[in-house]
Amino acid sequence: MPGQLKIYPHMFLHIDMDAFFASVEQAVNPHLKGHPLIVGSRANKYHTVVCAASYEAKALGIDSGMNTREAFQICPQAKFVAANSARYIFTSERIFELLQDFSPNLEYVSIDEFLVGLEGQENAKPLEVAKKIKQAIKKRFFITCSIGIAPTRILAKLASKINKPDGLKVIAPADIPGLFEGMPIEKLCGIGPSLKRQLNSLGIITLKDLFDTPEELLSSHFGKVGHWLYEAVRLNYDLPVTFFNTQNKPPKSISHSYTLARETSNNERIFAWIRLLSEMVSERLRRQNLEAKTVHLYLLNLDQNRGFSRQKTFGQATSDGYELYKRCRLILGPNKGINFKVRAIGVTASNFAPIEDLFLFNEQAKRYRLLQAQDSINSKIGEWSIFPAQIMQAGRK
């Protein structure tokens, strides 16, 4: 029934760093503060994508994922820096450590988002905790965050987006559905462009429209998703939470992707990149003692909206980069080349099983020992100190 809400006994704090990469770069170089700033995924400023934009750049319409050429057309005087992942990873990990002082119930949502649960901390006042977190982050890292507080993690995430940047918003059950008035449905976590289009076609534009839509109508159009939408806006459904102290499940998939500086149809080079990404995926598989049966490959031409995306499950699981590469080639089609210009490449492994080091054939055992030796050298001297020669082709123009 519309309007019925379940009262939750605890609150979630969703911490969303404000324009994280750009804010870190502005802290590193204070001369960049107050300027439209583009953080590119690569140093070549006209041949890369925007991986973060400062609020000054966002105000002009520049946002993540945009081609930098397009971004500089919007704002030719924008400042540019290349992303430095080590800085962001280090900062993100230190923020996560800092949050442990506030609650043991933490989830690493992404590199720039964290979830704090106040379950079991009856005396903790969510608003006070949030203010202290904001102060601590600003004092130590010279950057700001926005925090959303709500009885479910879905709404806490929504709340964190409301008063950005440096925002703080509490959503109490009594605020609903009034708060949803005029709020576009895509603000709710889980509603992507495709679902938004479908909901809009039914006249559901705002979260208030969604709240007022009968469950039967949503379920008849969207099945289980419709039921989820109906319950989520009533606080009766939440995304599962995996707090850090209970987090020991293996990942569902491991993937790596790369956007080339320029599109290419040079098959040798594309295959070399597939090999490099396969080796990166396999190294992470071995580090987690996992093997994968399913391999997914995608090749995209971003400008022409053309591409190839397919996955295949094999009988035998593997954690060998060469084997993953060979499987990618099989997915493409045996002896088949690529006849379109490729800009982005991605390799994903899934359907995991633990590595079994019992081998039927001596060759397999030798190969396994070789990979162990390669991992051991790379972990001692530095990643990619030793790598398959085929990968050299990836560096060719």
Next chain:
Amino acid sequence: MFNPKARWDRELPQNPNELLDEKISVYAFFDKGKIIPQHFVWKNNIHKIKQTTYFWQERQGKELISFFSVDTGSDIYQLSFNNTTFGWRLDRLISSSAGPT
């Protein structure tokens, strides 16, 4: 020579003049687990550090490298300290007095 690690060395500046990569002497306090650089000597000049604007670390194989972006008042530089060799390097000029790079 191409090295796949270059994929992550995205901070390499477009302008090669910004890349310094020189061994230098740094006067620093090591206090309660913190490294606080005070000034560094480069090209026979002493550059006093007014402020460390940011600090981060990166593990490179077995070595842990501590990075510092430091403001000398006119310029911002990146220094690094190798926790294994105890050596300091002047990595790059982040921003010059002429304004942001």
